Amino acid sequence: MAALLGAVCRSRAEAGEVWLVGAGPGDVELLTLKAVRVLQQAEVVVYDRLVSDEIMALVPPGALKIDVGKTPHHHTLPQPEINALLVALAQAGQRVVRLKGGDPFVFGRGGEEQQALQQAGLPCRVVPGITAALGCAAATGIPLTHRACAQSVRLVTGHSRNGEPDLDWPALVADGQTLVFYMGLTHCAALSQQLIAHGMAASMPAAVIARGTRADQQVFPCTLATLADTVAREKPAAPSLLIIGEVVQFYRADSTEMSRQQALPVA
Ligand SMILES: C[S@@+](CC[C@H](N)C(=O)[O-])C[C@H]1O[C@@H](n2cnc3c(N)ncnc32)[C@H](O)[C@@H]1O
Structure with missing residues (x-):
C-alpha cells in the first residue's frame, strides 16, 4: 500500500484530512451544496460502486480516483484495507473525499472509517447524504x-x-x-x-x-x-x-x- 501511494501521490510534511461525503441515492441533483464544494476541492476521491457516473463526473480532472467497490478482479476491497488506505492517504498530506452512496452513517460503514481515522489522530469530517x-x-x-x-x-x-x-x-x-x-x-x-x-x-x-x-x-x-x-x-x-x-x-x-x-x- 505504501509503495502504491508513493507512486500515485506526493507525500507532504503536514497531515491531510478525510471528508466522509454522502453521495445520495444516485440522482446528481440530490447532492448537497456542501458535498459538491468538498468534492470539487478533493485531491483524492475514494469511492464505491453505489456512486453514480453523473456524480463521479463532478470530480475535478486532476484528482486521483480510487475505486474500492471493485478491484480489477471484481472483489470488494475488505473494510480494514479501506480504513488503512484512508489513514495512509491522510498521513501523506492528501485532501481526501471518501464518497459513499446515500448517507455515510446509514449502513455505510462510515462509523468504522471515522473510528480508524480518529484512532490515528487524523481529522475526519462528515457531510450527510440523502439515504x-x-x-x-x-x-x-x-x-x-x-x-x-x-x-x-x-x-x-x-x-x-x-x-x-x-x-x-x-x-x-x-x-x-x-x-x-x-x-x-x-x-x-x-x-x-x-x-x-x-x-x-x-x-x-x-x-x-x-x-x-x-x-x-x-x-x-x-x-x-x-x-x-x-x-x-x-x-x-x-x-x-x-x-x-x-x-x-x-x-x-x-x-x-x-x-x-x-x-x-x-x-
Ligand atoms: C450498503 S447499503 C448502503 C446504504 C447507503 N449508505 C444509504 O444511506 O443509502 C446498500 C443498500 O442500499 C440500498 N440502496 C442504495 N441506493 C439505492 C437506490 N438508489 N435505490 C434502491 N436502493 C438503494 C440497497 O438496498 C443497497 O443494497
Whole structure:
C-alpha cells in the first residue's frame, strides 16, 4: 500500500484530512451544496460502486480516483484495507473525499472509517447524504410516515454477516410503522415468511424499488405474500430496497416522471 501511494501521490510534511461525503441515492441533483464544494476541492476521491457516473463526473480532472467497490478482479476491497488506505492517504498530506452512496452513517460503514481515522489522530469530517430510504420514498410518492397509518419508520438491514438476518420479528410486526429493508432482496422470501409467521397480514402492501431516483428507476408494487414471487419474476436491478407497510398504498406511478420533468438543468 505504501509503495502504491508513493507512486500515485506526493507525500507532504503536514497531515491531510478525510471528508466522509454522502453521495445520495444516485440522482446528481440530490447532492448537497456542501458535498459538491468538498468534492470539487478533493485531491483524492475514494469511492464505491453505489456512486453514480453523473456524480463521479463532478470530480475535478486532476484528482486521483480510487475505486474500492471493485478491484480489477471484481472483489470488494475488505473494510480494514479501506480504513488503512484512508489513514495512509491522510498521513501523506492528501485532501481526501471518501464518497459513499446515500448517507455515510446509514449502513455505510462510515462509523468504522471515522473510528480508524480518529484512532490515528487524523481529522475526519462528515457531510450527510440523502439515504436510499428517503430518496426512494420521495421518488415514488410513498410517504414513510402518515398520521393515518404510520407513526414511525424503521431502517433495517436484510443482510447479516452469517446470511439470513436474525431480527427482532415481534417488534417489526407492530402496528403503525413502516419497514424499509436495505440489502433485503437476497433473503426476501425468509423476510416475508418471518413477518407473516409473527403476525403481519399477508396482504400488507409492499414495494420493491430498484435504482431509486435514477433515470432507470423501477418500482414493483406487491404484497407481503407476493413479494418473493415478484422478486423472482422481475429480477430487480441492484441496488434495490423494500418498503413494507400501509403507506405503500400511496404509491404514485407518475412520481418518477414528474420529478424528472421538474428537475433543473445541471449546469
Ligand atoms: C450498503 S447499503 C448502503 C446504504 C447507503 N449508505 C444509504 O444511506 O443509502 C446498500 C443498500 O442500499 C440500498 N440502496 C442504495 N441506493 C439505492 C437506490 N438508489 N435505490 C434502491 N436502493 C438503494 C440497497 O438496498 C443497497 O443494497
